[in-house]
Amino acid sequence: MIKKILLVGGTHGNESTGVFLINKWQRFPHLIQREGLQIDTLLANPAAIKANRRYIDKDLNRCFSNAVLKDESLQGVELERAHELVGQLGSKDNCRYDLIIDLHTSTANMKVNLVLTKHDDFHHQMMSYMQQRRDDVVVTSEAEMIPDHHFLCSLSPHNVIVEVGPVAQGTLHHQTIERTEQTTLYLLDFVEAYNQQQLSSESHQLEWFEYTGKVKYPVNADGQIIGCVHQSIQGKDFSLLRTGDPIFIMQDGSVITHQGEPTYISFVNEAAYYDQQIAFCTLQKKLKDL
Ligand SMILES: [Zn+2]
Structure with missing residues (x-):
């Protein structure tokens, strides 16, 4: 069962779509409320958001491997924030959230890119569900090259990055915001169906890129x-x-x-x-x- 979900924006401070949506959902929480689910929101890198930069000292989305977190010689705004977030969200083997959905954008034509950090039935079913609902979903996997993963979302046992593009950094783009929001709501639909064991058993060929x-x-x-x-x-x-x-x-x-x-x-x-x-x-x- 997935019970606690965290929606994250602003892991990269100049990817404004996620920041805008997290702010929107904090103002209008009923938009993301679902029966039986606790859904929280987080702005991951407030200093970088304020500066409208990807990061201040180091890419926050490269800070969550055990190797980086344990390296006491590393310092800076993002390292400090990474430790603070581990304190708040829990560590990889003891995360307070069952699923983290982290919202990103790209300046490249990445469509609705869903990024996997692991391969198991849950994640494959989630990707299959999304591919059957949106023809602009493209699944990529970053599980192979990185066993000790550095993504913020990898703190949780279930996780996915939603990366929508093309959109310029630091800009708000109607269609990109809409695609990101609809994708997030479909992911929540999937979790509800998964919890209630109401997923279709029809066979489907899952396609992804490594x-x-x-x-x-x-x-x-x-x-x-x-x-x-x-x-x-x-x-x-x-x-x-x-x-x-x-x-x-x-x-x-x-x-x-x-x-x-x-x-x-x-x-x-x-x-x-x-x-x-x-x-x-x-x-x-x-x-x-x-
Ligand atoms: Zn990003």
Whole structure:
């Protein structure tokens, strides 16, 4: 049974959609009330929200691995906040919430991206439920590469990130807010149906993507970016990139093409990843009959 749910916004301070929705639900709590469920709300990084920045010292959504939490040499606004949140929400093996839903946005065309940090019947049923209700849902998994997970939502045994895009950082966008809110309400519908054992037993093929790598921007000897994402892949998140397809247009007018095996791509030209000079991520598609 899922009894206590936490809805989170502002883990990244400039992803304003989640902040706006959490504020809205705090004003109008009846919108998220459900029979038999305790649903709380949280603004995760108030300092970053105030500054309208992703983070102040360190990405808060990279602070919740046991390795980081136990490292006493690490300091800063987000580390302090991470410890405060663990005190408030409970630790990974003793979380006060059965499910955490963390609301994010992307500047890339990520559609309604639901991010998994683990694979089990509950999470697969939840993703399947969502895929059958919205044709803009794309499931990705970050479970494989990260056993000791660093996401805030990974504090809870059940968790999901809702990441909607494209939307500019720090802006409020009607359609993005609506997509995020409707997705959250569908997730609550799922929990109600799950608790009441009213999920449809019809078979469904669950589709998700697993991350395989990151492609960096071309840079010169000084580390300056000297080519941008080619227009032919701009906005083409979750499409198949074939060998020989253009990926970068260089300052000198030349075109760099994809040399590896065909691969799916995502986070194409994501603004939040420029600090790491990541141009896009690569993924492989997985299918499972449920
Ligand atoms: Zn985010």
